Amino acid sequence: MTRRTKIIATIGPASESEGVLREMIQAGMDIARIGLAHGTYELAEERIKLIRKVASEEGKPVGILLDLPGPKIRVGDFGEKQVELIEGSDVELFIGSQGSTIDRIEVDYEGLLTHVQEGAELNIGDGRAVVKVTSVFSDRLQATILHGGVLSGRPGVHIPSDQLSLTAPTSEDLEAIERFLPLGIDILALSFVRTAGDIERLNLPPHPDGPLVVAKIETQAALEDLPGIIDAAGAIMVARGDLGQEYGIEGLPMLQKNIIRECI
Secondary structure, three states, X not given: OOOOOXXXXXXXXXXXXXXXXXXXXXXXXXXXXXXXXXXXXXXXXXXXXXXXXXXXXXXXOOEEEEEOOOOOOEEOOOOOXXXXXXXOOEEEEEEOOOOOOOOEEEEOOOOHHHHOOOOOEEEEOOOOXXXXXXXXXXXXXXXXXXXXXXXXXXXXXXXXXXXXXXXXXXHHHHHHHHHHHHHOOOEEEEOOOOOHHHHHOOXXXXXXXXXXXXXXXXXXXXXXXXXXXXXXOOEEEEOHHHHHHHHOHHHHHHHHHHHHHHHO
C-alpha cells in the first residue's frame, strides 16, 4: 500500500550517527530536516553527506530539507549558571549581546528602543519567561516579569511581529543557499516570511528545476498575504510555536484550519 503522508524527521545530535540514520530510514523516514539555526555549517554538510550515503546503501530516496536560520533575536549571555526571573519583579532591557543578569537583560535587536512599544509582551526562551514592557526610555526598556522562569546561556526572544523591522531572507540565508545548493538540497524552508516578495527575493528557479521552497507561516503579516505567499511558494509550513506566541495557543486550531483551507 502506498503511503501518501510523508514523514519528516529532524536530524540532531541524538540521530546523526550512521546507525541511527539507517534505522530511521528503515522505519520510514522520507525527508531529513537539517536546521541551520543551531550548529555549524560544517556539521550540517557532514550530516547531509552521511544521509545521502546511508540512503543510497538502503536503496531508498530520502529528501533533504534545509531549514534556513532566518532572523533570530537573542539575549546577552546569562552564562552557564542558571538565573531565575521572579514573577512580579522588574527588569531593564538594553540593546546589546555581551551579557545579561537577573535584573539587566541585553537584547541583540537594534530596533528594541524604536520599535517595541509600551505594553508589548516579550517571550524569552520559548516561554520559560515572559516580560511586559511598562516604559520606554531613550536608552532602555523598563519591564515587569509576568511569568517567571529559569534561564541560562543565550535564549531567544520572541517580539510581536508588528513591532519588528526584520526581513527575510537575511544575508545569512542567502549565503547558506549559495553554500548548500551544490549539495543537492531538495527542499528549502524560509523563516519569517511576511509577503510573497520574500519568496521571490530568493531568486531561485521554480521546482523541479530548483529546490521546493517552503514558506513558514509564523507572523500576522504572513496571514494577511497568505494567498500571495501560497502562489509564490511550493509548500506551506504552519509554524505553530511562533503563531501561538502571536495569537495565543487557543487560537491555533482555527488558524491552522484556515491556512490549510486556503492551500487546498
